[in-house]
Amino acid sequence: MTGVPVDRQREPRGRADLHIHSLASDGVSSVAEILDAAERAALDVIAITDHERLDAALAARSMAEARGSSVSVIVGEEVTTRGGHVIGLFMRERIRPWGSLRATVARIHEQGGLVVVPHPLVPYPLCVSGRSVRGLLDEADPIYHPDGIEAFNATTARMRWSRAAPDLARQTGLAVMAGSDAHRAEDVGQAITTFPGATPDDVRAAITGRTTAWEGQPFTWRRQLDMFVRQQQKNARAVGATARHRLAGRGLGRDLGYPRP
Numbered sequence: 001m002t003g004v005p006v007d008r009q010r011e012p013r014g015r016a017d018l019h020i021h022s023l024a025s026d027g028v029s030s031v032a033e034i035l036d037a038a039e040r041a042a043l044d045v046i047a048i049t050d051h052e053r054l055d056a057a058l059a060a061r062s063m064a065e066a067r068g069s070s071v072s073v074i075v076g077e078e079v080t081t082r083g084g085h086v087i088g089l090f091m092r093e094r095i096r097p098w099g100s101l102r103a104t105v106a107r108i109h110e111q112g113g114l115v116v117v118p119h120p121l122v123p124y125p126l127c128v129s130g131r132s133v134r135g136l137l138d139e140a141d142p143i144y145h146p147d148g149i150e151a152f153n154a155t156t157a158r159m160r161w162s163r164a165a166p167d168l169a170r171q172t173g174l175a176v177m178a179g180s181d182a183h184r185a186e187d188v189g190q191a192i193t194t195f196p197g198a199t200p201d202d203v204r205a206a207i208t209g210r211t212t213a214w215e216g217q218p219f220t221w222r223r224q225l226d227m228f229v230r231q232q233q234k235n236a237r238a239v240g241a242t243a244r245h246r247l248a249g250r251g252l253g254r255d256l257g258y259p260r261p
Helices: 031-040 055-066 101-110 130-137 160-172 200-209 221-248
Strands: 013-020 045-048 072-081 084-089 114-117 148-153 175-179 191-196 213-216
Touching: 013 072, 013 084, 013 175, 013 200, 031 045, 031 055, 045 055, 055 072, 072 101, 072 200, 084 101, 084 200, 101 114, 101 130, 114 175, 114 200, 130 160, 148 160, 148 213, 160 175, 175 200, 175 213, 191 200
Parallel strands: 013 045, 045 072, 114 148, 148 175
Antiparallel strands: 013 191, 072 084, 084 114, 175 191, 191 213
């Protein structure tokens, strides 16, 4: 794996994948499958960061605690803003999409969360630009400042724009991080953030104290194509399940990947 070098003899490091999507948003794996995969990958902490929702992350945290998992779960949300996606970690309340980037960062901080900029620099409307990151950091009030940035994202790492992400992270002084951006269980742990300690509280301290590091390998294009096909198959099943629930009153609607009453 590549990443920020760490002397493991001097400082034991925890392993966290802080960018994971479940069946509740655009992923294809259930919460239980994600937890199982995180345990197999010997992760200490994960964050479920579904788009515009917290329900699966909350369910994952409860399930991990109930089964005595070796993996702790941080409740996260990947929020769509008019300036690109941002990840909120340690979330208590969902933030609605399509606000300004500046206001969304502030709202995450107001509820005690931390802000991570995922997959920066890619010239795509849902990726935050370097100019926007620097603009936030130029704000006098730190409530608008991101806390961390993905120097490596396993999904976008093969794109030429992402090669500059580690330099952007160093230039800004933000916590350097990596995320698998996994949309299926078997991809959990493809990229990780390492940190002193082993708990969610240690993750928070490492991000705010800028003591994180990262490791990771990019997904192959073939693997990403396979993921896209599985997403389309899932979407087709979801349309049918939703129609049966709404029109015929059968079932709970589409599968959200965690037990519901």
